[in-house]
Structure formats: C-alpha cells, structure tokens
Amino acid sequence: MDNETQGGPDPAAPAAAHGRSATARPVRLPETPAVLALRHAVRDWLVRFRPAGSTVAVALSGGADSLALTAAAVAEAATVDALVVDHRLQAGSEEVAATAAATARALGCRSVRVLPVEVNGPGGMEAAARTARYDALGRARGELPVLLGHTLDDQAETVLLGLGRGSGARSIQGMAPFDEPWGRPLLNVRRQTTRQFCADLGLVPYEDPHNLSPEFTRVRLRTEVLPLLEDVLGGSAAVALSRTAELLREDNAALDEFAAELLVRAEFGGAGLSCAVLAGAAPAVRRRTVRAWLLARGVRVVTGAHLRAVDDLVVAWRGQGGVAVSGGERGTRLVVVREHGRLTLARATG
Structure with missing residues (x-):
C-alpha cells in the first residue's frame, strides 16, 4: 500500500538537510553555478513541455540526481509531488525511503508518497526493478508528468548499451527529454553537477550499493568503459555520445514521418x-x-x-x-x- 504524507508550511524551518522536519515552504536556494545549471535545465523543460501548467511529479530515490532534481523542480514549478519507490531489495530500504520522503517535504514538495513494490519478473533483477518502478510511478502520478533524474552521463551509458545490442539507429538514440509521461530535464547536465548541487545545499545523497556492483552491465560501463573513453578522447566521450543521441532522435523522427506516409500508400x-x-x-x-x-x-x-x-x-x-x-x-x-x-x-x- 502506498504511504502518503502531506507537508504543512513552517516559516521558521531552516534550509533543508537530509531528514529534517517537514515543511511545504520551498527552501531558498543559493545561486551557485551548480544550482543555477539545474534550475535553468528544469525551467527550460517546463517552458518547452508544460506551457499550460507547471505542476509535476518527481521520482525521488534519495540519490544525488533525483535529490537535486527535486529541489530544482520545487524552485521552478508551481507545485511538486514527490514519488519515492521502495524496491525493498536491501535491508533498511524502508528507512532510506522514509529519509528521502522527509527531505522532499523539507524541500517544499506539496505531497510525498512512498511506493513499496515487489521486484520479480523476467530479464534479471535490474530489468525487473525497472519494470516495477515504472509501473508504480505510472499508477501513482495521476495526470501529472513524472520527472526523472537521468543525466547526460546516463544518456551516454544508454547509447553505449544500444551500440552493444547492434539493432540500429533507434537503439542508440538514447532517452528523449519527454516521452509521455516521463520527463528528463537533466539530459544536458553532468552527474558531477548534481552532486555539487547537493553539496551546495547540504543534502546528503543516498549511495545505492547496486550502483557500484560490477554484476550489472551499466555499472561496468559507468566505472570502467566510460572513464577509459574519456581518457582516450580527452574528456569528451560522454558529451559526444549524448550529442549523437540527440541527432539520431531528430533523424529517427523524420524517418518515422516518411514511414507513416509510406504505410498509408502501401495499405491502399x-x-x-x-x-x-x-x-x-x-x-x-x-x-x-x-x-x-x-x-x-x-x-x-x-x-x-x-x-x-x-x-x-x-x-x-x-x-x-x-x-x-x-x-x-x-x-x-x-x-x-x-x-x-x-x-x-x-x-x-x-
């Protein structure tokens, strides 16, 4: 069952730190380069994809990327609802989720819901967890778009995974900034920037041990392959892979339009x-x-x-x-x- 909590305003609340008391009043963010980078990224996304309204949900894991996204979204959107998925794969996951929920309230989210899920199904634990997470978020979001904390570094990893599958341009076009209902405002923001954002606010991100486990292909790409590519290519590999994904999405969109026209003619x-x-x-x-x-x-x-x-x-x-x-x-x-x-x-x- 979902656990829902509401935060009430507390004008005397201090700037948010991990696990402080709940408040619906957004914290005042410092104007550091990292904070401004994330605020601009979220603002640009809202202008582009939510011109008729700026109420959004945010998927919050407690990690640096989603913490920084949540804080930036609260600063830029009219209202933010936080959705915290508890995969229950590790001892203490309930406490991790509760801490993330408390931080969301302290940052000024309108509401917070903790979503416990069962992780099982085909494709291994990583795929099963992803399916369970997206299913839970999809049920809990109502009519709101859900912002996800995927960064430029995640995009680069996704492109490399697609290259390994060898199934054409569609598999290496990466993640779209908006794929209804999933929004990704941080695709041009580096992971190190979200970490700096958290440090600037005094937020302590949760470090998921699965993110360092070499049994997962994505982790090996993150910790072994991409650092080597960055070294060989002079620090430009992740940016180049992300740019390639963006160009391929544009090409794929055009080809899809041509294919739709051809389908009409071929079916006649x-x-x-x-x-x-x-x-x-x-x-x-x-x-x-x-x-x-x-x-x-x-x-x-x-x-x-x-x-x-x-x-x-x-x-x-x-x-x-x-x-x-x-x-x-x-x-x-x-x-x-x-x-x-x-x-x-x-x-x-x-």
Whole structure:
C-alpha cells in the first residue's frame, strides 16, 4: 500500500538537510553555478513541455540526481509531488525511503508518497526493478508528468548499451527529454553537477550499493568503459555520445514521418501491404514501415533479423516461404507471407 504524507508550511524551518522536519515552504536556494545549471535545465523543460501548467511529479530515490532534481523542480514549478519507490531489495530500504520522503517535504514538495513494490519478473533483477518502478510511478502520478533524474552521463551509458545490442539507429538514440509521461530535464547536465548541487545545499545523497556492483552491465560501463573513453578522447566521450543521441532522435523522427506516409500508400488497394509500393522506397523507410505495420497488428517484438527476412519478401522475392515473427495466441504463431504481390500476416499452428 502506498504511504502518503502531506507537508504543512513552517516559516521558521531552516534550509533543508537530509531528514529534517517537514515543511511545504520551498527552501531558498543559493545561486551557485551548480544550482543555477539545474534550475535553468528544469525551467527550460517546463517552458518547452508544460506551457499550460507547471505542476509535476518527481521520482525521488534519495540519490544525488533525483535529490537535486527535486529541489530544482520545487524552485521552478508551481507545485511538486514527490514519488519515492521502495524496491525493498536491501535491508533498511524502508528507512532510506522514509529519509528521502522527509527531505522532499523539507524541500517544499506539496505531497510525498512512498511506493513499496515487489521486484520479480523476467530479464534479471535490474530489468525487473525497472519494470516495477515504472509501473508504480505510472499508477501513482495521476495526470501529472513524472520527472526523472537521468543525466547526460546516463544518456551516454544508454547509447553505449544500444551500440552493444547492434539493432540500429533507434537503439542508440538514447532517452528523449519527454516521452509521455516521463520527463528528463537533466539530459544536458553532468552527474558531477548534481552532486555539487547537493553539496551546495547540504543534502546528503543516498549511495545505492547496486550502483557500484560490477554484476550489472551499466555499472561496468559507468566505472570502467566510460572513464577509459574519456581518457582516450580527452574528456569528451560522454558529451559526444549524448550529442549523437540527440541527432539520431531528430533523424529517427523524420524517418518515422516518411514511414507513416509510406504505410498509408502501401495499405491502399487491399489487405496487407503492396510490395510494389514498398520496393520503391529507401530501405530505411521501407523497414520502418514494415516494423510499424507489424507492431500495430500484435507482433510483440520486431528484431533486425525479422525485418531483413521480411524485406527479402519485398525486394528479393524468389518464391520463398513466410517469415515467422513473435506474437499470436497460445499454440499459434504469426507469419508474414507474400501473396499476389502483397504482404499479409497469417496465423499458423505449432
């Protein structure tokens, strides 16, 4: 069950420190370079994505990034609701969540909710924790966007993870500043800046031991790979990776628009997609069109191998059989086939 607390105004409350008494009055922030950098980042995000209102929720873990984001959001937004997810993966996690909640109240959040979750499911602990966290935040946010404390350094790590998957431009475009309902105002802010922000305010961030555990790929990227790249490339690797992600998001958005137009033309005239119309398009646009068509029809995952095989049905047709893709009800599978010059999706048993 969620634990909800409300903070009441206390004009006599001192500047916030970790775990001080609750107050709804926002603390006065010092005008240090780190504080100004975060305030400008949050302000720019609000102007860009919340012109009709500036009430937001913030996902607060108690770490430096989310603490700094919460304080900056309270200073820039009209009202802020803090959502603290307790993954319950370590002894004492309840106390960590309670301390983060107390800090949120001291910083001036309108309300604070602690969200205990159960972490289980496929993909290992890291993936299961992420799923549980986002599910809890999604249920608790109401109609508000949820601000997340992902920084430029997190973006660089995400791009490297995508490169390792080797699944194309979409996998290395990184995280978007706003992917409804998730907002990321700090994607151009370095992790060291959020730490300095906390130091400037006297906040003591929680140091999650999982963030130093080498069993997680992202941790090894953070502690081994990126420092080496920064050394080899003269300290510019994380910034360059983040810039690459931003450029790729712009390119992907344009290609998605072209693919949407092609899909309309390819679907005209009958069931499925016209191979003649698809064949006349650039490969990148054609494959995006097929991918969108498959996802819209219940295919759960579209891999690069799927797209290459389906593309061969269009441009390298030799009478070959259909291409099995994921999806379908139990006991059946979905198969893309070419019939009478059109791609259709059929169900096969077995």
